[in-house]
Amino acid sequence: MKKAELFFSAFQVPVDYFMLVLSGIIAFYLRRTQAIQDWRPILYDFSIREYLQILLVVAAFFVIVFALEGLYNIKSNRGKLAELYRVARAFTIGLMAIVLVLFLVPAWFSSRFIILMSAGIGVVLVSLARVGLRNFQMYLLVKKGIGVRRLFLLGKNNFADSLKKNIKEDPYLGYVLVDHREEIDFRRIELLKKKNKIDEIIESNPNVNKKDLFKLKEFCIRNRVAFKYVPTLIQTANFNVEIFLGEPLVEIKNTSLEGWGKILKRGFDVIGALVGITLFGPLMLIVAVITWIDSGFPAIYFNRRVNHKSGEFDLYKFRYMKREYSHGKQFSAKHNKKALRFLEELIDKQSIKKGPLYKIKNDPRKTKFGTFIEKYSIDELPQFFNVLRGNMSLVGPRPHQPMEVEKYKDYQRRVLTIKPGITGMAQISGRSDLSFNQEVKLDIYYIENWSLWKDVQIIYRTIPTLLSKRKN
Numbered sequence: 001m002k003k004a005e006l007f008f009s010a011f012q013v014p015v016d017y018f019m020l021v022l023s024g025i026i027a028f029y030l031r032r033t034q035a036i037q038d039w040r041p042i043l044y045d046f047s048i049r050e051y052l053q054i055l056l057v058v059a060a061f062f063v064i065v066f067a068l069e070g071l072y073n074i075k076s077n078r079g080k081l082a083e084l085y086r087v088a089r090a091f092t093i094g095l096m097a098i099v100l101v102l103f104l105v106p107a108w109f110s111s112r113f114i115i116l117m118s119a120g121i122g123v124v125l126v127s128l129a130r131v132g133l134r135n136f137q138m139y140l141l142v143k144k145g146i147g148v149r150r151l152f153l154l155g156k157n158n159f160a161d162s163l164k165k166n167i168k169e170d171p172y173l174g175y176v177l178v179d180h181r182e183e184i185d186f187r188r189i190e191l192l193k194k195k196n197k198i199d200e201i202i203e204s205n206p207n208v209n210k211k212d213l214f215k216l217k218e219f220c221i222r223n224r225v226a227f228k229y230v231p232t233l234i235q236t237a238n239f240n241v242e243i244f245l246g247e248p249l250v251e252i253k254n255t256s257l258e259g260w261g262k263i264l265k266r267g268f269d270v271i272g273a274l275v276g277i278t279l280f281g282p283l284m285l286i287v288a289v290i291t292w293i294d295s296g297f298p299a300i301y302f303n304r305r306v307n308h309k310s311g312e313f314d315l316y317k318f319r320y321m322k323r324e325y326s327h328g329k330q331f332s333a334k335h336n337k338k339a340l341r342f343l344e345e346l347i348d349k350q351s352i353k354k355g356p357l358y359k360i361k362n363d364p365r366k367t368k369f370g371t372f373i374e375k376y377s378i379d380e381l382p383q384f385f386n387v388l389r390g391n392m393s394l395v396g397p398r399p400h401q402p403m404e405v406e407k408y409k410d411y412q413r414r415v416l417t418i419k420p421g422i423t424g425m426a427q428i429s430g431r432s433d434l435s436f437n438q439e440v441k442l443d444i445y446y447i448e449n450w451s452l453w454k455d456v457q458i459i460y461r462t463i464p465t466l467l468s469k470r471k472n
Contacts, residue, residue, distance in 0.1 A: 004147030008137050009072055012130070016066060019129050020059035023122035024051075027114045040113065058098070062122075065094040080134065081460060084127050085453070091126075095119050142171045149226075150197055151175045152189060155204030156182040158438050163204070175200075184212045186219070193223055203229035255447045257418055264452055265393065272394045272459070273387035280381050287318050287378060294369045295323055300382050302328040305399040308419045313391040315399055316382035320370025321363075356407035357400070357436050383422045395455040396421025397443040412436075415443045418450075423462040 028051055030036065066072065069090040071083075098115060140146040151167070153160055160180070167175045178197050179188065192198045201220060203213065206229075213229065220227035257265060277284075288299040302314035319326055327339040346365075351358040366374065373379045386392035392399065399420035405413075425442035426434055434442075446454070 004137070004140065008133065008147075012072060012133060013063060015129050015133060016071075016126055017059055017063050019125040020062050020122055021055060023125050024055040024059065024114075024118045026121050027117035028055075030117060031114050036113075061097075062090070062094045065097075066090050069093070080131060082453075082457065083130060083134070087127050087130065088123055091119055091123050138172055141174050145176075147174060149175050149199045150178045152178055152192065152198050152201045153180040153204065154182075154184055154202065155208070157204055158435055159441075160204040162438065163202070184208070184216055186215070189216075189219070193225065198225055200226040200228070203227075255418060256450045257447075261450065265450075265455070266390075268452060268455060269387050269393050273384045276381075276384040276394075277388075280384070283378070284318075284381050287373060287381070290369055291319055295319070295367050297323075298330050301326050301330060304328075304402060305420065306402055306405045306416060307391055307399075308416055312402060313386070315392070316385055318370075318373055318379040318382060320367065320374040320379045321365040322367055322370075325365035354435070356404045356412075357439075358404070380422060387422065391419070393419040393421045394423070395446075395458050396424055397446070398424060398426055398439065412440050414447065415440060418447055423458060425458065428458055428461040 028048065066087075069086055071086055071090060095115075102115075137147065141148055153163060164177060164180065167173055167177050178192060181188065184203070189198065189201070201216065203216065208229070217227055219225070255261075291299040299319060300316055301319045303317055304312050305315040307313045314329065324335075325339050325342060327336040327343075331339070342365075346360050346363070347358045350360045350362065353359040370379070383392055387394055396419050397415040405416070425446045426439040429438075429442055
């Protein structure tokens, strides 16, 4: 554990406490302003000294709530949005406890205004202080190298290449790569450790020799080096242990999207789709009109995709291709046959992707306006109606065509166990630049670790991703 991480985690406690006390004091004096007294006269009778005695205890109580909520976890990987959400949730829990105490002992404190105002101001001050402290920590990390973690990477695969690229391009991850070897090199690892140049080792090869893996684990434990490794797909599965007829059984779970999880996600999808249609309705109308003027009808075409039940459904998209190259049920069988034949020729000659998926470079089928709306994913806005119909979700694996799914390997079909989404882990992690295997790993991770909060985070992160444009 880096000293900088320990320091900032420990320093966060007195900062939070100070902000809590400060918010209580501000609320106390706000209550005594003439404007608020004219609106609601003061009925309580206690001095600032008596109030401070209560405030110092209540502030300590909230710090305990923060700790129970995990807000002082060392080396937390939460983003700023998740951090603010946890702060607001901790305040809500603490406030509910205070309200319960006042219900049982109403004489303990008589000003509801001060309580509510203190909580409101407290959320703002604590959040601002945490963001400021986090930004200062990132400044020291990036500009001064304080707290940076020196990484020794093992394995040669897509994950290792992606990790190297992200470390190089994003200094805010807090890593510097000191070495990268395909196989475990104990001599090299021991040499770097003696020079105090290793803080963390990541083994990215899931097929590594188990004896070497355990030996490396013991070395890391003995030398206080953080050790992580990438498990195989089956090892990442969720599971429950239950007793059946006196025997322990392990049940492998595909996803949390069962029971109430399924109900919650569907409710979230319907509300989100209605909001999306309301917000983007005018834009969709404009795009439809421009498409009609630019290249005729239909403005929206139906593209066949595979759903979560291994059946097929019509995915709605704004037509970004010239009419003669589009295919869907609006067109005749003869037209579709000709368009699909041309598509197959393009895939053979100009596809720059390997595996089941294709990506055509310099696609001659696109119109000028179609190139624009496809680059910014505006062509996908009609999929909000797919979500309302129930054959898509707001967040999920990318929906693929039947001709692509036919080429899937067995384990890759895991992505067909839940509804496809308008956005997802792949879209916010590289969009069309990821290989299919990388997409599958991200989608499987999402399936196994789904939560409603994760959906909110993915939707939030989708916005800047869309603004960055797709690469041709």
